Amino acid sequence: MPQRQISLAPADATTSVTLRETLLARFAAIRVEVGADESFPEQVLTEAAEVAAHPVGLPERDETAVPFITLDPATSMDLDQAMCLERDGEGYRVRYAIADVPAFVVPAGAIDSEARQRGQTIYCPDLRVPLHPPVLSEGAASLLPGEVRPAFVWDLRLDAEGEETSVELYRAMVRSVERFDYAGVQEQVDAGTTDERWVLLREIGEKRIRQEQLRGGANLPMPEQEVHLGDDGNFSLAFRPPRASEDWNAQISLLTGMAAADMMLHAGVGILRTMPEADHGAVARFRRQAKALGAPWPAEQTYGDFLRTLDREDPKHLALIHSATSLFRGAGYTPFDGDVPEQVEHAAVADAYAHVTAPLRRLVDRFGLVVCEAISRGDEVPAWVREALPTLPEIMKESDRRAGTADRLCANAVEAAVLQPRVGQSFKAVVVERDDRGLEVQLLELPILARAKGEAELGASVSVRLESVDVAAGQTTFVLA
Numbered sequence: 436m437p438q439r440q441i442s443l444a445p446a447d448a449t450t451s452v453t454l455r456e457t458l459l460a461r462f463a464a465i466r467v468e469v470g471a472d473e474s475f476p477e478q479v480l481t482e483a484a485e486v487a488a489h490p491v492g493l494p495e496r497d498e499t500a501v502p503f504i505t506l507d508p509a510t511s512m513d514l515d516q517a518m519c520l521e522r523d524g525e526g527y528r529v530r531y532a533i534a535d536v537p538a539f540v541v542p543a544g545a546i547d548s549e550a551r552q553r554g555q556t557i558y559c560p561d562l563r564v565p566l567h568p569p570v571l572s573e574g575a576a577s578l579l580p581g582e583v584r585p586a587f588v589w590d591l592r593l594d595a596e597g598e599e600t601s602v603e604l605y606r607a608m609v610r611s612v613e614r615f616d617y618a619g620v621q622e623q624v625d626a627g628t629t630d631e632r633w634v635l636l637r638e639i640g641e642k643r644i645r646q647e648q649l650r651g652g653a654n655l656p657m658p659e660q661e662v663h664l665g666d667d668g669n670f671s672l673a674f675r676p677p678r679a680s681e682d683w684n685a686q687i688s689l690l691t692g693m694a695a696a697d698m699m700l701h702a703g704v705g706i707l708r709t710m711p712e713a714d715h716g717a718v719a720r721f722r723r724q725a726k727a728l729g730a731p732w733p734a735e736q737t738y739g740d741f742l743r744t745l746d747r748e749d750p751k752h753l754a755l756i757h758s759a760t761s762l763f764r765g766a767g768y769t770p771f772d773g774d775v776p777e778q779v780e781h782a783a784v785a786d787a788y789a790h791v792t793a794p795l796r797r798l799v800d801r802f803g804l805v806v807c808e809a810i811s812r813g814d815e816v817p818a819w820v821r822e823a824l825p826t827l828p829e830i831m832k833e834s835d836r837r838a839g840t841a842d843r844l845c846a847n848a849v850e851a852a853v854l855q856p857r858v859g860q861s862f863k864a865v866v867v868e869r870d871d872r873g874l875e876v877q878l879l880e881l882p883i884l885a886r887a888k889g890e891a892e893l894g895a896s897v898s899v900r901l902e903s904v905d906v907a908a909g910q911t912t913f914v915l916a
Contacts, residue, residue, distance in 0.1 A: 554834020597642025640683025
């Protein structure tokens, strides 16, 4: 699941500049707190510069004539994926090129050791802390347009309904012919474009979404939390709905991850991304929150179908989609080498799934790609990969913890900045949780979940007063009015 993205508008008033500086200082303090250092040791930078100029064992296969394209957020430079979509009789052919990070990372070398310490890229509103040095992640290994790059190429065939019928994986040299961003593609689609690339992306994406529904899966494209600065010098908070083009693109990645999991399971070696069903307490809490935001979840409706009914243009529904992450907890990584594990399914995907499409930003994908490419060739999985598999779950668990903590604390700081001018005001809210720390309430006016002091029943409609705000600490204090 992608991290929440927070957009900060530029400041244009003295009071706002001060508040903005306080926020930036808080973000920097959070990175120190979670141990996310954007700088790299000199040894890592030296090795990165060397391998950027001289990659290790480039593939001989040449697919630079294939018109791959990339689709990412407009500001991204770490481009993990490029795709080429075609019709294949009644069905489709999807070629999905993934950055060949192993070509730039020597096992047990300085970059490898540092990446195992980091685990993944950590995103903050003002900057990101990358997994790999930028000379690789934004340069030599990134699938930038017009540049010849090594890649793992997934060649997937789909039938007329979007079901996978065959898969092959190989390494090749590729070249992206053009880069696109979600907003631009969505504008073209909404304008009725006849560009076959976007016609196919939409067709395949929608058919894969239908397959997801039939499986009972639940995809959760995260809305972007946007913070705007008004003419009065105050911040406001809103959620931007995910674009349909983002959903369609996510389905290509999901398709690839499911194909990778199947390959691993058939070969009896690999590492899966697994997740149990949501526990009853989390489900009950989410139902209360849905009711509070005016979108009650019918008892007979599946989780995935309910999420699909939400209006992505409705701010309250977007807040609910954002909070749906509470049901995606418990995900982890399950390695195996020999016996297939008892737990192989990812509950939200409703099938077996593996992470293999973001090796520039997530450590585990590098190993998953090498496993699958060896399986596809009919060769033995390299010993260095087999040795690493049992160590990856703990590395990824710790990096997930750091990334999640940074995300939560940054969001708390942003919400504190938004609320600062409203100290002393009261807000209508609904109690969605109560525990030994007090109440958790969903504000109805703003897309904010907050802690409040006082006593009230679960599901109760209440009024809470904002007693204090500390942006530097990312803290707000509410009490029942």
